[in-house]
Every structure is written in C-alpha cells, then in structure tokens.
Amino acid sequence: MFRSKWGVALFCACLLPLVVRTFVLMIRFGVVNFGASPRRNLLTQSQAFAQWDPLRADFYVEMVMATWPGLLVLVFVTSFVSAGAVARDRATNALELYWTRGISPWGYLLAKWVGSLLLLSLLTCVGPLVLWGFACLMAEDWSLCAETALFVVPMLSGLLLATAAWTAICVLLSALSQAPNQAIVGWCMLVVGSTAVGAVLSRVFHDPSIRTWLSIWDAGGVVARYMAGVTARGPIESAALFFGGVLLVLLLLVRRRLALSEAIG
Amino acid sequence: MTVELDRLTIRYGDHLAVADVSVRFDPGAVGLLGRNGAGKSSILKALLGLVKPSSGRMRILELPEDADAATVRSQVGYMPERDAHLPQASGFEMVSLLGMLSGMPRRDAWRRAHEVLYLVGLEEQRYRPVSGYSAGMRQKAKLAAALVHDPKVLFLDEPTNGLDPTGREDMLRLVRQLCRELGKSVVLSTHILQDVEAVCDGVVVMEKGRVVASGPLHELTRATERRVAFSVEPSNLELRSVLSPRWKLRNDGPGRYTVWLLDDEPTQPLFAAILQAGGFVTGFVPQRRSLEEVFLHAVQRDADLGGADHAPMSGTGAAQPLGAEVGSPTRNPAGGQP
Secondary structure (H helix, E strand, O other), X not given: OOOOHHHHHHHHHHOHHHHHHHHXXXXXXXXXXXXXXXXXXXXXXXXXXXXXXXXXXXXXXXXXXXXXXXXXXXXXXXXXXXXXXXXXXXXXXXXHHHHOOOOOHHHHHHHHHHXXXXXXXXXXXXXXXXXXXXXXXXXXXXXXXXXXXXXXXXHHHHHHHHHHHHHHHHHHXXXXXXXXXXXXXXXXXXXXXXXXXXXXXXXXXXXXXXXXXXXHHHHHHHHHHHHHOOOOOOOHHHXXXXXXXXXXXXXXXXXXXXXHHHHOO | OOEEEEEEEEEEOOEEEEEEEEXXXXXXXXXXEEOOOOOHHHHHHHHOOOOXXXXXXXXXXXXXXXXXXXXXXXXXXEXXXXXXXXXXXXHHHHHHHHHHHOXXXXXXXXXXXXXXXXXXXXXXXXXOEHHHOOHHHHHHHHHHXXXXXXXXXXXXXXXXXXXXXXXXXXXXXXXXXXXXXXXXXXXXXXXXXXXXXXXXXXXXXXXXXXXXXXXXXXXXXXXXXXXXXXXXXXXXXXXXXXXXXXXXXEEEEOOEEEEEEOOOOOOHHHHHHHHHOOOEEEEEXXXXXXXXXXXXXXXXXXXXXXXXXXXXXOOOOOOOOOOOEEOOHHHOXXXXXX
C-alpha cells in the first residue's frame, strides 16, 4: 500500500475520521477555542457533539464501526491490500516460485492474512488507541484515563477480532479468485451488497438482528460493540455463528483451490 | 548420481502422467526431452515434492529417500516453465526474497542476489520492476531466482520458452557456463531438440509418460548404419552409373553426395569406382545421426510397439532400467561433482 502514491493518499484519507475526532476533543478540552461566538455555542450545544463523549466507549468504537465512513474505509483499504493479495500472486505465477521454496500453502496464506490484519489494524485498532491517548493527554487530570482504562482493552480486542474476521474472509476470497480484479469486485459486492440486503430486510421485518445474519460489516460491528460493552444491534451469538460459517465454507473451498498440483497448473 | 528414479509412477486422477519410469541422471547437463504432455514437468514437480507419486522411489544427490521436501528444495533450484514473478517487486527484491524464503539470512540473500543477477547479466536492470522486463530478461530473472540459494542441481523447465534467437543463445550460453564453469548439474526439460544438442551431455527421451530412449548424447547420435558424405571433382561427374547399385546414393548438390554403405563394408571400392569414372574424392565425412532422428526413431519405435514395451532401442542404449546412467561427467570440469 505504501509503495505507491495512490496507496499513501488512500491511507491518509482513511485517517480523516481520526483527525475529525481529535479536533472534536481539542474543542471539548479547550485546546482549540473559538471564543464566545454563536458558532461555538451552536457546535457545543448540538446533540451530536454531546454524544461524542470521550468518557464513553462508543466515542472510540464508532470511529471505526459507524457505517459512514467506516464501511468505506474497510472497502477501500481491504480492496487495495487484501483482496488482490493471493489472486495477484496467482496471476503472475508467483505461487510456483513460493512453493518451490520452503513455504507451505497454509503458511503462505497465514502470512498474507497477518500482513493484511496488521495494516488494517493501524486504522481500526491503533487509530482508536491513539484517539484515547490524545483524550487522556488533553484532559485536565488523569481521571479520564482512570475512568476509561477499564474498557480500552476489551474494546481493542473486539475491534481486532472484527478486523481479523474481515481480513480473513477477504484473503480467503482472494485465494479463490483467478485474477485480482475478480477478487476486488467480488469482495466489494459481498461487503456492500450484504450490508444493503441486511439493511433492507431488517427494515422490512422490523428486526435489526437480521443484519448480523446477513452482513459481514454488521456482524463485525456486533462483535466489536459487544466486546466494548456498547449496545449492539444484534446478538453476539448470531454474529459469531455467521463469521464461523462463512470462514468454514471459504476454508474448505480454499483447501481444494490451493492443492499444490492444481494451483501450479 | 544427480537424480535416480526407480519405477516412478504419477497419476492425476485417472490420467497416467508418468508410467513406471526408471532412470538415473549423472552429473553434468542432461536433457529431458519430449513432446508437450510427455510427463517431463510431472517428473520435475515430483522431484520438488509438489506432486506426490503414486508409486516408485526418487533420490536426489545423496539425500536419503525419505528426505523431506524442504531439504530437497534446499539442494535444488527450479526455474518454472511459465512466466513467474512477484508482483511489483524489482529483480533484486524478487531474487533476495526468494533467497530468504530458501532459508538464507537477509544479508547473505542480498549479497547473493547481487551476485546471481550480475551472473545472468541483469546487473543494470536489477532495481527495475520485473513486470517491466522483456521476455528474455524475465527468463534470466527466473534463472537468477533458481540460483540464489546456491543449489547443486538445477531443474530448468523450458528455459528458452518465448525467446528470440539472440535471447535463446544467451540463455543456452548461461546454462553451459553453469555446467562447465560453476560445476552445477542441470536437468533441462524441453521439447526443443537443438537446445539439448547445444548444452547437454546426456538425454532422456520421454513419450506418453515413459522413457523411450536414454543415454549419453554421443552414443545416441552414433549412426546405426554407415553413412558417408563426400564430395568429388569434377562436380559434374555422373556417379550413379559407375557406383554399385547396392549402394544407396543421394545427391546433395553439385559434386556432393551421401552414400549408405552396407555394414562392415570397406570404403575402398567407393574410392576405386570414383577414380575409375575419372574423378577424385575431395572430401569424406562419416555421418552421425541428428538428435531429431534419434527422437523420431524412438517415438516411432514406441508407437510400433504399441506404447507398452520398454525394450531398449537397438544401438541407442535406450530405455535402460535403473542403472542406465545418463550424461557424461567428462565435460564437467569439477570432475562430475557439483
């Protein structure tokens, strides 16, 4: 991602939610002061501003899990990094070079997944951690740090778990694809399409939990919010079952696809 | 001994790719010759541990038969047939990464990558992305990747694939250099007969998954019938009427002929007959068979036998079972030891 200027630009764009929330913190703690202007009153007295409370876990979780812009960040970054990871190697026959060395197909796949996870985690886990660090440093004393420290570890664990599930699905999908473009289009359609279908059906049946059975994005949100102690849109069991089922099916398909003799032609 | 196969059989489902092959490759360069689908690549993949043989045994160098694939791969360099490179990587990055994946420490892999890229002639282009290389440069980059961990044996699968005549000559020169100056043993899998003739000491001819001929190249190409090319003066001399009708004669141009003599028949009657006709011989060259003739003969014989017989071909030392050593160490300056 960092080898091309477009990749760097995309990563910087994905940091915007962090920048915005950091700016909100600066206003809240008086680091940035507009004075007694009507514009400041309008901002600080708004309902949205009141919800952005650094004492609450959802301030950090929603930076990643809000459908806008979290879904966009997920789609862009994973499309750029993970979706083509294996398919690109297959298209250039790099798999044949790897597997005649000391690396096994599963070791290779694991390495691709860990690499993707680490990169996406910079945005989904390190981002909220940095935001929390800013909040602690900007606060007048250490009371904010003491009050919020309890939910930080489970919150980060939830975010990491959701990120791990997303990147695993994306890398496995890439391993199934013949070409990088096929993998990227398939992944985008799966994430955005399943989110849209989940949203429509949950409205039709007036049951928000339907989303966690259908949408990769929403299932991740449920996992992260549950772990952070924030009200989730559906039961954690359904999200866990959904991820487990999807990963199991993909693993079985990839096992067949990565059989050595088949993969190297 | 470089590679030894003993009754090796490889199946892909119902398809029999390699059938009961027993052959031994000696140090030096050995050509694995055959048409597409003859089973050459399957044998290489089995040797690399990528394909599990249905039955039979394989040995590489002096490694034990049950050596794991990683140990085998550390001794073997493989250059795949298909175009292969790491996306977005430069030549140096690709070769050094593959060196590290072969177990080399980072600094050693870097140093070695520079060395092998220099050896194959890519020193000027080593920091350019491989995706921007020409076909010849990509082949060289693959060869460098196969060499980076300093293997004793090289498996080269169609190394001149897609190259223009200059690129092909470059690649063959490199392979010759690897064998003769650096003492590597090379198994050259190809369907291009000229490549084998240009580089190899020995040859194994495969057809439909079986070995139909094998042996040192100079033995295989030794003529099984006496054939002599000669030239005479004057060039307009009419020879057909003065030579014995038992000799098959072919006119190859003005004053140039090829004659087929009977077994053990002396050549003096030929000279005498030409002198009697008022001419004299200005050139006289006993002919060898070309590899193409060897190949076609072996394939034809296999077809005539219904493709099931493994009997040796007469005079070619062909299809010898285990113990048939292919290749000659005499052209290896390292005394046959890589």
